Amino acid sequence: MFKGLFTTLREWVRKPVTVSYPEQKRPVKARFKGRHVLRRYDNGLEKCIGCSLCAAACPADAIFVEAAENTDDERYSPGERYARVYEINMLRCIFCGFCEDACPTEAIQLGDVYELSFTDRSAAIYTKEMLIDPVPEGRQPTPQVTPPGVYTRSVPEMKDPQD
Numbered sequence: 565m566f567k568g569l570f571t572t573l574r575e576w577v578r579k580p581v582t583v584s585y586p587e588q589k590r591p592v593k594a595r596f597k598g599r600h601v602l603r604r605y606d607n608g609l610e611k612c613i614g615c616s617l618c619a620a621a622c623p624a625d626a627i628f629v630e631a632a633e634n635t636d637d638e639r640y641s642p643g644e645r646y647a648r649v650y651e652i653n654m655l656r657c658i659f660c661g662f663c664e665d666a667c668p669t670e671a672i673q674l675g676d677v678y679e680l681s682f683t684d685r686s687a688a689i690y691t692k693e694m695l696i697d698p699v700p701e702g703r704q705p706t707p708q709v710t711p712p713g714v715y716t717r718s719v720p721e722m723k724d725p726q727d
């Protein structure tokens with residue numbers, strides 16, 4: 565009886581090894597690979613240029629990209645094209661990070677969100693609107709009207725004419 569009582573008292577004062585999830589969440593490691601995020605430039609334009617290299621690199625065939633042409637009156641990203649449709653099927657994704665490595669503009673990155681649960685299969689398909697960063701404060705959402713000829717190349721470090 566005393567042995568049992570001692571065990572109870574010892575565990576009562578010992579610091580718990582668990583946390584009260586979901587009220588408490590443990591920080592993830594620096595190299596954690598969670599749900600994807602589509603990045604924007606500081607001026608609000610989208611980094612994704614619709615090249616589909618991420619889809620080609622994906623071993624699980626989880627990414628679908630449909631590109632469309634930018635114009636200066638309706639511009640989503642620097643360069644000629646943008647992703648009109650961008651979808652990732654999270655049921656297929658194995659979080660390998662190959663898409664991130666393949667992207668020439670660092671548009672797709674694996675973030676730290678790990679809370680992915682679905683009640684039906686269609687809810688597992690994350691669209692561009694669900695994945696993309698919010699528009700930076702004070703910037704225009706896409707599509708933007710941009711000066712002619714300024715955004716003809718898909719280079720990441722492009723000077724922002726709005727600055």
Ligand code: SF4
Pocket residue numbers: 618621622623624625626627652656657658659660661662663664
């Ligand atoms: S993390 Fe891997 S499996 Fe998931 S979408 Fe990217 S390339 Fe495909």
Ligand code: SF4
Pocket residue numbers: 611612613614615616617618619629647666667668669670671672
């Ligand atoms: S996320 Fe990157 S690799 Fe994928 S389509 Fe966009 S620019 Fe190309």
